[in-house]
Amino acid sequence: MSDLAIGGVGFGFLFVLIALRVPIGVGMIAVGMVGFASIAGIVPLLSFLKTETYWRFSSFDFSVIPLFLMMGNFATRAGVTAALFRAASAMIGHFRGGLAMAAIGGCAAFGTISGSSLATAAMMGQVSLPELRRYKYSASFATGALAAGGTLGALIPPSIPLIIYAIMVEGNIVQLFQAAFVPGILAIIGYLIVISIVVRIDPAAGPAASRATLTERWTALRDIWTVALVFLVVMGGIYSGMFTPTEGAGVGATGMFLIAVFHGGMRMQGFIDALLETAQTSAMIFLILLGAGVFNAFLGFSQLPIWTADLLQNSGLPPHVVVVGMIILYLILGCIMDSLAMILITIPIFWPIVSALDFGLQPDDVKLWFGIIVLMVVEIGLITPPVGLNVYVINSLAKDVPMLDTFRGVVPFLMSDVVRLTLVVVFPMMSLALPKLFGG
C-alpha cells in the first residue's frame, strides 16, 4: 500500500473508531500511532513518543487555554453572570422580548471574558432561564435563544476554538481575535433582530417584563464594573499589543480570582471547585490536542494533505466552490461532532488546500478570513440537531421542555447565523477590516 493510501485508510479508521464511541482524542492517538509506524517504522515512532507528551503539554502558547478556562470559572464565582443579566434586563427588560434580548446581551458580555460556548450557555442559562420562565416566555423561544446566545461565548473573542485554529495554522492569535470582532457584533445584532421579529409575529412568546426604576438601573449597572474592568485590561491589553494572549489570560485569571474572593464571596470550596472544573475541561482539550499531534505527524508522513491540496488546486474548481464545499462538510460534521475535535481533525487537510487556492487575498488575510469562517460553522454545529451540545446544556437546565422544542426555538437564530456566514464568505472585508486598521 502506498503511503497515500495508508493516509486515506487511516482517516477511514479514525471515523469508524469515533462512530464506535471511542473518545475522539484516543481514536486519533491510536490511528496516528499505527499509521506512523506503518509508514515510518516502529523505531522512529518509539523515538517520537519519548517527548511527544512532554512538548505537547509544556508549551507557552497552549498554556493560554487553562488560563482562559480558569478565568471563566473564577468569573462565574464572582457572580458576574447574574450581574450582567440583571444589568441588561434592567435596561431593556420592559420591551416585548426584552428579557430574551437581555439574555443575549448577557451572553455577549460574558463572551468578552469567556472563550467557551458551553460555559457561556450553562452560566447565562442558569441565571436567566428562571426569569424568562417567570415572565411566561414560550419555553421553546427562551431555550432556543439561550442555546444560540451561548455561541457568542466563542464567537466573541477570546475564543478557545480560534486559539486552537491559530496554533494549528501558525496564525496570529491577536489578529484572529480582531478579525472575529466585527462578525461577533453582527452575531449579536442578528440575534436581537431575530428576537424582535419573533415577538412581533407571536407577541405571547416574549411578554414585556416590569420596568425597572432609575435607581434599580443605576445599581444594576454599577454591579458590572468588574467585567468592564477585566475586559478593558485583558482584551484591551491583548488588542493593543501590550501583552500576549497568554499574558492577558494570566492577568485576567488573577484579576477574576481577586474579584471572586473580595466581591463574589468565593471561599475554599468554591476555589477548589473552580480548579477541578478547569482540570476536567483542560484535560479533555489537551487529550484531543495530543491526539491531533500524533495523528498529524502520521498525516504529514502520508503526504495526504499535500496530495489533496494539489488535486483540488488542479481540478479547476473555483476557489469559492471549494470553500462552500468545506462549509457544507463542516455543517454535516457539526451535527454529530464536538467543535474543537472538528477543527483539529479537518484543519490539517483543509488549510493546505485553502492556502493553495487564489482568492485574490494576501496569504495572511486568507488565514484570518478562513479562520473566522471555520469558527462560525463549528459554532453553528453546537446548535444543530441531532447533537447540539449547547442545546443539550440549556435543555438540561429546563428539564420539562422537550428537546425538540428547544431545537425548534433555535431555528430562527440559525437562519441569522447562515445570513452572517454568507456575508463573511462573500465580503472577506468584514473580518479583515479590523486587523488592517490595527495592523496598519
Next chain:
Amino acid sequence: MADNAEERVRPTGTVGRTLFQIATILAIIGGLLSCAMAVIVTVSVAGRYLFSAPIPGDYDFVGILCGSAIFAFLPYCQLKRGNVLVDFFTIRAPPRIKAVLDALGTIIFLTAAVMFTWRLYYGTLEMRQSAEQIAAFAFYRWWTMPFDIFCMVVLILTIIYTLTHDIADARSGGANSQPGTTP
C-alpha cells in the same frame, strides 16, 4: 449533567476511593500550578511595565508549569469520564453493546497510555543526559518529568479501574452503565 455524572462515577470500593482521592489531589495540584502560572505572568507583566524588569525566562517556566498541570489533570478527567466521544451512531444501541464498545475504547486508551508512559521514561532519561536548561536560569527541564511520569502511572491505574467497570457493565448487560459522558 456534571452533578449527575459525579454521583454515578464516585467510586465505592477501597481501591476506587483511594484512586479518586489521588486523582482529585493531583487535579488540585495541577490547578494550583495553573494559579502559579497566572501569578508569574501577572508579576512579569507588572514588572515589565512598572519597573521595566520582567521575570527572566517566564515563558519557558510557564510552559513547564503548564505541562505538569496538564499531566496532573489527566487521571481526574478519565475518572470523571470527561473525554469527548460521539454517541450519535450508538444512541439506540442496547446498553450491553455500548458497554462492550466503551470497554474497547478504554483498552485502546490503556494501550496508548502505557506506550506514552514507557517512552516518557526514556525521554526523561535523555533529557537528563542532555542536561537541557531553560534559557534564563539554572532550571533543568528533566526536573519536572518524574512528576509527569507519576501522573501517567496514576492515569494508567485509573484507566484500568474504569476498564473493570466497563467489563462489569458488559457482563451485567449494562445495568449500572456509566454516564455516557458527553460534552
